[in-house]
Amino acid sequence: FAGNIRTLLDGLESGVAMTAVVKANAYGHGAPAMARTAIEAGANRLAVATVGEGRQLRRADVAAPIVALGAIDPAEAPAAVALSLELMVGTETLLAAVERAAADAPEPLAMHVLVDTGLRRYGAMPELAIALARRIAAHPNLRLQGLATHFATSEDAGDTFADEQRDLLLRVVDALAREGIAPATVHMANSGALLRGSAFHADAVRGGIAIYGIAPSIDRPLPGGVRPALTLHSRVQRVFDLASGDTVGYGRTLKVERPMRAALVPIGYADGYRRQLANHAWMIVGGERAPLLGRVSMDQAVVAAPGGVDVQVGTEVIVAGGDPALGAPSMDDLGAMVGTNSYEMLTGISARVPRHYVRAGEVVEIAEMATS
């Protein structure tokens, strides 16, 4: 992960900053540790989606600037201000709430105006965006940190809509410049646009999926050296024999044709290993492919023990992700098997899966589900 950030930063023109997007528990990787590592590796700002995610990072003593990218309820403005979260403002009601909350802030609060240039979610249309930016620039307790937009199609091959979106944002920047208003940074690039080149980088990029070492689409390959940060591992918990005629798991969907060995792996759909993977996915057990047998349960899955491998209780299992040379399905592969994408597979890895952080081959930190 740290290497990915450094490699992606190396590919930016000098002076272009990286905001590391660590929303959704850092795309399933665990937010506090990833946030700290991102800053150490050279990102200068973090991005979350919600005020609650920002609070989690502040409670973990993360002091770096944090922008909340999501649609924030104006009622949350006081909490956001108290946590020194920067917000993406796209409506007058949110700005009014921020102005009230900022009334007795000790120092100016950094805010961003989100311009809707085509995504049609919660940004301000250009005219309104200009009005919001003016108000922020004129307010004694607010600072216009960013003017931003978000792309709808930047990861698609042959896309030209992102160019239109960028040009519209730049027209808003120009209109404000003519009034003498300049945001500290103009930012627009998600991973799809980051990988498309400097025409989209502006002053800062917001790197999400790419910093975790996964391409946003097959049309936007990653630079060499950027690799998946996460490997989903388990260990064999039980090894047992199946006789012909046995069925495995709920619903008896799989009937065994010939005697075979099976291995129980303690990962199931409550961990984010989806039920729809049955009949599609495999794991790597002792270096070999082990296809799933029968349904995935809430807490377990059963795989066929690969022939020629001495499978024991405790044998390491690579469930997904990691170095492609290991042979496990990638997060993109798992997504394709269940009709979704890598983002949804990663963010679906549930809270009860412990996250082990490895540096130079050593586990340096373990984040486990809270016990209280």
Ligand SMILES: *Cc1c(COP(=O)(O)O)cnc(C)c1O
């Ligand atoms: C999630 C998000 C990103 C990161 O998107 P990726 O495709 O993962 O790079 C960037 N900007 C905004 C506003 C987002 O919500």
